[in-house]
Amino acid sequence: MDRDKRVYDDVFQLLPSVENPTPIVRLNKTLGVPGFDLYAKLEWMNPFGSVxxxxxxxxxxxxxxxxxxxxxxxxxxxxxxxxxxxxxxxxxxxxxxxxxxxxxxxxxxxxxxxxxxxxxxxxxxxxxxxxxxxxxxxxxxxxxxxxxxxxxxxxxxxxxMPNQYENEQNVRAHMETTGPEIWKQTEGRITHFFASLGTAGTITGCGRYLKQQNPKIKVYVVVPNEGHDVPGLRTPSELATTNLFDRSVVDEIVEVDGELAFRTALELIRQEGLLAGPSSGLIHEGARRILQRDAASVQGGVGVSIFCDDAFKYVNSFLKHVPELAEGTEA
Amino acid sequence: MSEYANKDVLVTTDWVKERLSDPKVKLVEVDVDTKAYDAGHVPGAVGFNWETQLQDQVARDVISKAEFEKLAGEAGITRDDTVVLYGDNNNWFAAYAFWIFKLYGHQDVRLMNGGRNKWLNEDDKELTVEKTSIKPTTYKASDPDWSLRARVTDVLKIVEQKSANLVDVRSPDEFSGKVIAPPGMTETAQRGGHIPGAKSVPWATAVQQDGTFKSADELRKIYLEQQGVDPSKETVAYCRIGERSSHTWFVLKYLLGIEKVKNYDGSWTEYGSMVGVPIEK
CATH class of the missing domain: 3.40.50.1100 (Rossmann fold)
Known part of the structure; x- marks a missing residue:
């Protein structure tokens, strides 16, 4: 294995770690909060395609x-x-x-x-x-x-049954990889962390790790409204299915209309060049609302949002929620 | 704290575990998801499929007396057996099967409180994929007890005379007419809304987070005090196709002991499609 040359002996060596983190990319056009750096952590760069x-x-x-x-x-x-x-x-x-x-x-x-x-x-x-x-x-x-x-x-x-909804390994994975990666990639400057909620492994693991490094880091969880159609995500009322949600590491729960997941993902695709899936769209919408609301007090801050996976698997969902995408697709 | 009006109709998972080898106790699993039984069931239980075995396959109706006799007989049930029903989603379809057993006069029918999910999540309870061996019986059912069932003519009379409690157990959005049916449902109605005078108490209000029923005091508070169900009057529960409402029918009739409770199994798909009937939104 030679990481510098990106030569690996098998695909498992591509799994993320502090030495081999998924990239974070600054969002330059879709935030609208000057003086604050918001980065997207591109989890679709994982070897099997998602967080x-x-x-x-x-x-x-x-x-x-x-x-x-x-x-x-x-x-x-x-x-x-x-x-x-x-x-x-x-x-x-x-x-x-x-x-x-x-x-x-x-x-x-x-x-x-x-x-x-x-x-x-x-x-x-x-x-x-x-x-x-x-x-x-x-x-x-x-x-x-x-x-x-x-x-x-x-x-x-x-x-x-591995049971991702109850398995502590799910939280541990984020405490030992995602959290430390972010800490290192931002050189400890991170002030705001944004993620969504599926099994709650990401939010609990990253939240715990980051708060241990610096209790002042604000941790936000972005959720869709009840009755939403954003694949893989849960609303707070659906949380009974997971044992892993640690509310004590979350500063605020931000609810966003699930329809915006698709619209905002399109903004990310077209303006930032990031092929973001709907859950990334939802997180970005929530993050920007918080940061625009608190624009005065977040100056000089650094944020990281978890972009869970890319758009390829969700083309049909996009077509359903953004009907104009289907226009002009037939001869 | 007061007890349920009929405390024998509910049994615990422990009660069932202790009677797994009792030949007079017959276990029947009825699920929303008809694959659940095959994935694993309580040892000795038979599985009924609500889509193909509990409703008439031609007319929109419950199964006939002859069909019920065949079903119960092939499940090895006799008239004096204790039938314990359980299923997924808080015993939703198990309660529907309970209603059918009562329609055809089976005396000793009970629900396993908490249903399939409670059993599944208790470490000391076994689950099996082994086929249950059954000794078929000749089951003789009673003629249907139609006092447990409301027809649309009964409901229209109630609307006109305001003579009974109507309990709508669908979701708030169905009740308000915002949606006609939950997303993705194929059985639907022509109009949205609810039967005039109905009170909205979504069916799952009756259960706790773990799927067991709320206490008698809590249920009394919800249905009688907060929603004003008058127990001295007749009460009719309805939903979309009559299954969710059999769950509330069970609560009102057996747990709260209200004397005259009927399940309107035609429910919204029938009422909301009728021409010229009053609808509230």
């Missing part, structure tokens, strides 16, 4: 170290991972697991876009598509999590 590579790699390594998973070729028969996922964690897990010889069964709600389901299959995952959205059942989200837990409980010999 979820961090939690997934930590969870696999942990299961492996504890002897909880067995390779498909094992004499005792394989013991695969089963995980509820809206896409990115499953994809990271599936690619890594397949390359390492392990099996993955992904439990996916039916409403997840076809392209994400196909990606999981392309990566070698077995797919379990479930219909858990017949009518809204507030505060539960029991469907895919319940099914994955069921497989792990009813067939212990065949499956183990």
């Amino acid at each position: 979820k590579d961090r939690a997934a790699s930590f969870m696999i390594r942990d299961l492996e170290a504890r002897g909880e998973i067995r390779k498909k070729a094992d004499d005792a028969g394989g013991r695969a991972m089963v995980e509820p996922t809206s896409g990115n964690t499953g994809l990271s897990l599936a690619v890594m697991a397949s390359a390492m010889g392990y099996g993955v069964r992904a439990v996916v709600p039916d409403k997840v876009p076809l392209s994400k389901k196909a990606l999981l299959k392309m990566a070698g995952a077995e797919l379990d598509v479930i219909n858990d959205s017949l009518c809204p059942a507030p505060g539960l989200g029991e469907g895919s999590i319940g099914i994955a837990k069921s497989h792990a409980k009813a067939q212990r010999d065949k499956y183990v």
Whole structure:
């Protein structure tokens, strides 16, 4: 391996760390707060395409170290991972697991876009598509999590559930990689941190690490409104599904209309040249609102926003929420 | 603290665990997600599919008496068995099955409080994918007890005479007419809104975060004090297609002990599509 020349012995050496961080890029056109430097941390530069590579790699390594998973070729028969996922964690897990010889069964709600389901299959995952959205059942989200837990409980010999919603490795991944990377990349000058909420691993892990370095760093979590359609994100009322959210490291929860996730992502694509996905759009919208609101007091500050993944997987979502994108696409 | 009016209709997961080998206790899982049973069920439980086994496959109706007898018989249930129903999403469809069992006169039907999710999350409870071995029976059902069911003619009379409590258990947005059905639903109505005079109490109001029912005192406060359901009058619960409302029907009739409670299973998809009926928004 030679990082300077970017030559690696295998893809796992590309996983992020303080020595090999994902890049941060300053946003120069879409913030509108002179005197404040806001950086986007481009998590799509991870080897498997999203911020979820961090939690997934930590969870696999942990299961492996504890002897909880067995390779498909094992004499005792394989013991695969089963995980509820809206896409990115499953994809990271599936690619890594397949390359390492392990099996993955992904439990996916039916409403997840076809392209994400196909990606999981392309990566070698077995797919379990479930219909858990017949009518809204507030505060539960029991469907895919319940099914994955069921497989792990009813067939212990065949499956183990990493459970990104409860697995401390998810938080640890961010305390040991994302947080330290940001601290080093900003040379300890970071004053504001922005992230969204899925399993809460990013916000809790980075929040804890950054507050330990400097308790004055402000940590913001940007959430969509109830009934939103931003893939992978949760509203505060949907938080019951995760055990990892540590409210004590969050200074403020910022709610943004989910529709703006798509519009703001387009601004990032067209003005900053960043191929941002909808969750990045939502975070940026929240960050800029906070910074514009507090423009006078944030002077000289440095912010970092987590841009979870890029736009490629969400073309259909963009078409649905920004109808004019479809105009002129046919002869 | 007062108890539920009929405390025997609810059993705990521990109660079920202790009776897993009791031949007179029959467990039936009924889920919203019909794949859940196959992924793992309580040992000895049979699974009913609400889409194909609990409703008539041609007419819009509950299954007939003959179909219910076949279903119960093939599940190895006899008339004097204790049937314990459980399922996902706070026992939503388990409550619908409970309503069907009561329609056809089964005496001893109960719900496992907290449903499938509670069992799943307790470390001392086993889950299995093993096929349950069943000894089929010849089940004789009673004629349907239609006093448990409201028809649209009953509802129209109630609207006209303001003679009964109407409880709308759909989401606030469905109640206000902002949406006709939750996003992505195919069964819908021609109009949005609610039946005039109905009180809005979303069905999941009756349960706690862990899926178990709220205490009798809390339920009484919600339905009787805050929403003004008058227990001396007849009460009709409705939703969109009649399943969520069977959950509230269970709460009102069995946990609060209100004497005359009916489930209007035609619900909004029927009422909201009728010509010339009054609608409130």
